[in-house]
Amino acid sequence: MAELRAVPSGDESPEGVDPNARLADLLRQSSWGDEGAFSQLYDAVAPRLYGMVVRVLRDPAQSEEVTQEVFLEIWRQSARFDPDRGSALGWMMTIAHRKAVDRVRSAAAAGRRDHGYHEANQDVDYDSTAEAAQASLEAERVRKALQTLTPAQRGALELAFFGGYTHTEVAAMLDLPLGTAKTRIRDGLIRLRDTLGLSS
Known part of the structure; x- marks a missing residue:
């Protein structure tokens, strides 16, 4: 090809x-x-x-x-x-x-x-460093939480939130009824929220 x-x-x-x-x-x-x-x-x-x-x-x-x-x-x-x-x-x-x-x-x-070299040699104030460290920790928490989802939930969520697709587009891509795609996304979000300990 x-x-x-x-x-x-x-x-x-x-x-x-x-x-x-x-x-x-x-x-x-x-x-x-x-x-x-x-x-x-x-x-x-x-x-x-x-x-x-x-x-x-x-x-x-x-x-x-x-x-x-x-x-x-x-x-x-x-x-x-x-x-x-x-x-x-x-x-x-x-x-x-x-x-x-x-x-x-x-x-x-x-x-x-x-x-990398440029960034390593820049003076960074303490607040920026702390903020970056916190963001990195949060990203790691989310990555670990995503691993607790079923493959079906994770796939639908990745398309909807990382790929930027609508529920209708996700349903078409995964060859699912729209209601099923919405359910996978909703259930995945609920499970993520519970895993991360976020209030509803």
Whole structure:
């Protein structure tokens, strides 16, 4: 896959065929090394996955690169897809979101390294240092609290709050009814609140 090619909207399926079942079947065939099936899978979902990535990265060039990484991961991990645990599209969208977030974190880490010397040699007043330390402790508490959620709750919350997606968009990405997506987000927030000891 040298470059991200123009593809159709991603919603086309042969008449009478369940799109989710078709994607799951293409994933299964891809896991057997069927390049033709993988090409069909690419054409079917590339617009959705690229759209997810570009929403996170806000950079078309980087988004194309990350989308290629996503498809490489899908090709390598296709045998791990379990239709009993969710839809094929939801599984692939989760990979896309994770890869995009990883790129953001990698870029942030590189930026911190680039500015590390400068920051280390700046005079920082005590209040700023204390505030930064407190923020770091709070972030660690939140990270640990997130690990107490179920994978379903955590995935929905990450899309809604870190990805900036609406409940309707989260439901579409995870191939869930809107009410189910809202319930996962609400239950996840309640569990986070209780874990962090916050009042309602």
